[in-house]
Amino acid sequence: MRDIPVEKNLVDLYFRRVLYGFAILAFLLLGGMFVFLIDLGLPAFQEVGLLNLLGLEWNPPLKSFGILPFIYGTLVSSLLALLLATPVSVAAALFLTEIAPARVGAIFGFLVEMLAAIPSVVYGLWGLFVVIPWLRTSVEPFLRGSLGFIPLFSGPIYGVGMLAAGMILSIMITPTITAICKEVFRAVPRPLKEGVLALGSTRSEMLWIGVVSSSRSGILGAMILGLSRALGETMAVTMVIGNTAEISLSLFAPHQTMASAVASEVAEATGTHLSALGVVGLVLLLISGCLFLFLRISLRKGGDSK
Amino acid sequence: MNTRRWLNRLFLSGLCVLALIALVPLFSVLFYVVSHGAPSLTPEFFTSLPAPVGDPGGGIGHAILGSVVLISMCSLISIPLGLGMGILLSEYSQKPVSRLLGVVVELLSSIPSIVVGLFAYALVVRPFKGFSAHAGAVALSMIMIPLIARTTEEMLKLVPRSVREAGLALGLPKARVILSIVLKGSVRSLTVGVILAVARIAGETAPLLFTAFASQHWFQGLSQPLASIPVQIYTYAVSPYEEWHSKAWGGALILILMVLGLNLVIRFFLPRRRDG
Numbered sequence: 325m326r327d328i329p330v331e332k333n334l335v336d337l338y339f340r341r342v343l344y345g346f347a348i349l350a351f352l353l354l355g356g357m358f359v360f361l362i363d364l365g366l367p368a369f370q371e372v373g374l375l376n377l378l379g380l381e382w383n384p385p386l387k388s389f390g391i392l393p394f395i396y397g398t399l400v401s402s403l404l405a406l407l408l409a410t411p412v413s414v415a416a417a418l419f420l421t422e423i424a425p426a427r428v429g430a431i432f433g434f435l436v437e438m439l440a441a442i443p444s445v446v447y448g449l450w451g452l453f454v455v456i457p458w459l460r461t462s463v464e465p466f467l468r469g470s471l472g473f474i475p476l477f478s479g480p481i482y483g484v485g486m487l488a489a490g491m492i493l494s495i496m497i498t499p500t501i502t503a504i505c506k507e508v509f510r511a512v513p514r515p516l517k518e519g520v521l522a523l524g525s526t527r528s529e530m531l532w533i534g535v536v537s538s539s540r541s542g543i544l545g546a547m548i549l550g551l552s553r554a555l556g557e558t559m560a561v562t563m564v565i566g567n568t569a570e571i572s573l574s575l576f577a578p579h580q581t582m583a584s585a586v587a588s589e590v591a592e593a594t595g596t597h598l599s600a601l602g603v604v605g606l607v608l609l610l611i612s613g614c615l616f617l618f619l620r621i622s623l624r625k626g627g628d629s630k
Numbered sequence: 631m632n633t634r635r636w637l638n639r640l641f642l643s644g645l646c647v648l649a650l651i652a653l654v655p656l657f658s659v660l661f662y663v664v665s666h667g668a669p670s671l672t673p674e675f676f677t678s679l680p681a682p683v684g685d686p687g688g689g690i691g692h693a694i695l696g697s698v699v700l701i702s703m704c705s706l707i708s709i710p711l712g713l714g715m716g717i718l719l720s721e722y723s724q725k726p727v728s729r730l731l732g733v734v735v736e737l738l739s740s741i742p743s744i745v746v747g748l749f750a751y752a753l754v755v756r757p758f759k760g761f762s763a764h765a766g767a768v769a770l771s772m773i774m775i776p777l778i779a780r781t782t783e784e785m786l787k788l789v790p791r792s793v794r795e796a797g798l799a800l801g802l803p804k805a806r807v808i809l810s811i812v813l814k815g816s817v818r819s820l821t822v823g824v825i826l827a828v829a830r831i832a833g834e835t836a837p838l839l840f841t842a843f844a845s846q847h848w849f850q851g852l853s854q855p856l857a858s859i860p861v862q863i864y865t866y867a868v869s870p871y872e873e874w875h876s877k878a879w880g881g882a883l884i885l886i887l888m889v890l891g892l893n894l895v896i897r898f899f900l901p902r903r904r905d906g
Contacts, residue, residue, distance in 0.1 A: 339805035340722070346714040347731045350779075353772065354734050357741070360752040415648035423645065432649070434897075439656050441893050443833020445860045446882045449867045450659045453666075453875065495655045502652070526634055528641035556742020558836035559860075563867060583744045583836070590751065590840040591761075605748040609741060616740045620733075 361609060364602030371596050377603060382569035382585075384593070389600035391607065393569040397486070397579040398608075401561065402554035404490030404575070409498045410547055416498070417505035418531055433506070440499035448563030451492045456483040456564060459491075464576050479574035484566035487575040492560045497550040504549055508542030509535055545622065552615040556608065558583040582608045663882050670880025680846055683871050690881055692848050693862035696763075699849055700842060700858055701828060703767035708774035709824060713813075715775070716782020721808050732783075739776035746772045747837025755841060763856040766842025770831050777830060781823030785816050822896050829892040833885055835860035859885050 368377065372389050379390025416436060420429040460483030471477040512535050520534040521527075536543070566578020567588050580588075582604050590601050674689050681688025715731060722728045750769035755761055789812050797807035813820070843855040844865055850856075859881050866878035 333803040333805075335803045336805045339808075343714050343718040343722070344727055346711055347718055347727050347734075349711065350715060350731060350734050350738065350775070354738060356753065357745070357749045360749055361745070364748070364752045364756075412648050412652050415645045416652045418645055419649035423642065432653075435653055435656055438890065438893065439652070441829065441889050442656075442659055443835070443860060443885055443889060445833065445835040445863050445867075446659065446663065446886060449863060449878055449882050450662055452867055454658065454662050498652050526638035528638040528645075529634075531645075532641070552740060556744060558742065558744040559864065562836075563864070583742060586744050586748060587836050587839055590748065591843065602748065602752070605745050609745045612740060612742055612745070613737065616737055620736075 357609065361602055361606045365599055365606050368596055368599035368603050372600065377600065380571060382580075384589075384597040384600075387596065389596065389603075391582070391585075391600070391604050393571050394580055394582040394585045394604055395607070396571045397489075397565065398555055398581040398583070401486055401489040401493055401565065401579070401581055402551055404486065405493035405497055405554045406547055406551055408490060408494035409501055409550060410543075412494075413498050413501035413546070413550075414505055414536065414543060416502045417509055418535065420502075421506055421509045422531060422535065436499050436502050439495065444496070444557065444559040445563075447492055447496060448560040451488060451560055451564040455491060456488055459483055459488055463487075468576070475573040476575050479572070479576050481576050482566060482578055484564055485574075485576050485578045486565065489561045489565040489579070489581070490575070492564055493554045493557055496557055496560065497553045500553050501546045501550040504546035505539070505543060508539045508546065511542075512538055541622075545619065548615060548619055552612055552619070555615070556583055556612055558587050562587045660886070663879060663886050666876065666879035667881075667883025670876050671883060675877075675880055679848070680877075683874070688877075690857075690859065690862050690877065690884075692845065693857040693859045693881070694884070695849055696842070696845070696857040697832065697859045699763060699856060700766050700770060700838075701832060703763065703852075704770040704774055704831060705824070705828065707767065707771040708778055708827070711771075712775045712778025712827075713782050713820070715779035716786060717808060717813070719779065719783040720786035721804075721812070735776045735779045738772070739780065743769075743773055743834055744836040747839065747841055750837060750841045758853070760853070761841065761843030761855040763842055763852045763854065766838050766856060766858070769837035769841045770834060773834060773837070774827050774831050777827040778823060781826065782820060785819040785823060786812060788819070789816060825892050825896055829889045832892075833860055833889055835864055839864075 368389060372387075377389060377391055379388065380392050381388045381390045382393055416432070420432050420436075424432060460481060464481045464483075464487065467477045468481065516538065517530055517534045520530045525533065561581055562584035565580060565584055567580050567584060568578040569580045569585070570577065572579070586601050586605055586608075590598065593601055672689075674687055675691075676689060676694060677691045678687070678689040679692055680690065715735060718725075718728050719732055719735070747769045750765050750772065754765035754768055758764075793811060793815070794807055797811045798804065802810075838858055838861050842858060842861070844861050845855045845857040847857075863878045863881040863885065866874040866881065869875070
C-alpha cells in the first residue's frame with residue numbers, strides 16, 4: 325500500500341519524530357545485543373583463547389572452557405527433532421488441507437496451534453515425569469535390544485538424554501512446520517492437482533506427485549524455520565537432556581546444548597566461566613542470525629521466480 | 631490396479647495416523663497437568679508462601695504475584711513501544727526507516743529467548759550487581775515488543791485505504807487520522823494482539839532464570855529478585871522432593887489455564903471478517 329502524501333504539518337512532524345525515536349530504540353536494542361554479548365564474552369577470548377574455546381572439554385573448575393560439546397548437543401538434538409517432526413507435520417498439513425472435511429480440518433488446525441501455546445517449562449515438566457520414565461522402561465531398552473549394533477542405540481540407559489530432548493523438541497516445532505506447510509500446500513494450483521487426477525492417478529498419488537513433490541522447496545523452508553526454533557529452545561531441553569557436557573554417539577547419553585548450558589549455569593557463574601557462557605550465547609545469536617538471513621534471502625528468491 | 635488401490639488406502643490411512651500422532655502430546659500434556667495438578671489447587675496454594683520441605687501446605691502465592699508484577703511492568707514498556715513501531719511499519723511503510731525497522735523487528739523476534747535473557751543480564755544485572763525485577767521486565771519486553779509491533783502492523787494494514795483518505799479529505803493532519811480513525815477503529819483487534827503477546831510471555835522461563843531470578847518471599851521491591859510462576863515450576867520440578875513435584879504440577883495447571891484460557895477467549899473475541 326502506498327503512503328498517502330500530505331502537506332507538512334507540525335503535529336505530523338512531531339508524531340513522526342516520536343515514531344522514528346521508537347525505531348532508533350529498536351536498532352539500538354539489536355546493536356546493543358551484539359555489543360553487550362561481545363563485551364561479556366571478551367575476557368574469555370583473551371584468557372582462554374579461541375583455540376581452547378573450540379575445545380572438546382567443558383569443565384569450569386578445571387578452567388577448561390571448550391564449547392564444542394554444546395554445539396554438538398544443539399545440532400544433534402535439533403536435527404533429531406527435525407527428523408521426527410517433519411513427517412508428522414507434513415502429514416498433519418496434508419490432512420488438514422486435502423483430506424479432512426473443512427470443519428474437522430479447522431478443529432484439527434486449532435488443536436495443533438494449541439501445541440504451540442503450551443509453555444516450554446510445562447513441556448519440560450511433562451517430559452521429566454511422563455516421557456522420560458516411558459523412554460527408560462520401554463522405548464530405549466527396545467531400541468537397544470533390536471538396533472543395539474548401531475552406536476546410536478547402544479550404551480547405558482538413563483532416561484534423560486539426547487533422545488528425550490529430541491522428542492520433546494520435535495513436539496514443540498511441529499506447529500511451526502505444520503503452519504508453513506499448510507500455507508505451501510494451499511498455494512498449489514488447483515489445475516495442477518486436477519491434471520494429475522485426470523491422468524488416472526489415485527488420490528494418494530495425486531497428493532504425493534501433485535502436492536508434496538511440487539512443494540519441496542516450501543517444505544525445506546518450513547524445516548529450516550523449525551530448525552531455528554529448535555536451536556534456541558531452552559527450558560524443556562534443560563529439564564530433560566541431563567546437563568552433561570559430553571560428546572557421545574549414543575542417543576541415550578546425557579548431553580548439553582548451548583541454550584541449556586547458558587540456562588543452567590549463568591546464575592552461579594563468575595569470572596571466566598561467565599564470560600565463556602557469554603561466548604556460547606554469542607555463537608547462538610550468530611547461528612540464529614545466519615538462519616534468519618538465509619530464510620529471508622531464499623524467500624525473496626522464491627518471490628521473484630513467481 | 632488392485633495393488634494401486636491398496637497402496638492408496640495404505641497411504642491415506644498412514645497419513646491420517648501420522649497426523650493424529652501430532653495431537654497425542656497435546657492431550658497427554660493436558661491430561662497429566664490436570665490430573666496431577668488439580669489436587670494441589672487449594673485456596674492456600676494461591677495465597678501463601680512456600681512451606682519448607684516436610685511441612686504440609688504452603689503455596690506459590692508469591693510467584694503468582696511476581697508474575698503479575700512482571701507482566702504488568704513488561705506490558706507498560708512494550709505496549710506503547712510495540713504500538714508505535716507497528717504504526718511506523720504500517721502507516722509509513724514507504725520510508726526507509728520503516729523498511730529497516732521491519733527487518734530489525736523480524737530479526738529481534740527470531741532471536742532465542744535465552745540470548746535475550748543473557749543480554750538483559752549483561753545490560754542490567756551485571757552493572758547493578760544483582761538480580762532484579764527490572765532485569766526480568768527488560769528481558770520479557772525485548773520478547774514482547776516485536777510481537778506487538780508485528781501484530782499491530784498486520785491489523786492496521788487491514789484498515790482500508792479509503793478510510794484514511796476520507797479522514798485526510800476532511801483536512802485532518804495525518805497524525806490525527808492515524809490516532810483517531812485508524813487506531814480507534816482497530817482497538818478490538820489490537821487488544822487481541824496484546825492479549826496474545828501476554829499469553830506468550832506469561833510462560834517464558836529461560837530469560838527470567840538469571841534476570842528476575844527466584845525468591846521465596848513476597849514482592850520486595852523492583853530492585854530485588856522476584857519469583858514468577860514459570861521459574862517456580864522449574865525449581866520445583868528439578869528438585870528431588872516428591873511434594874514439590876506435585877506443586878510444580880499445580881503451578882503448571884495455573885499457567886496452562888491462563889495461557890489456554892487467553893487463547894480461547896481470543897477465539898471468540900477475534901475480529902470477524904468485516905462486512906464490506
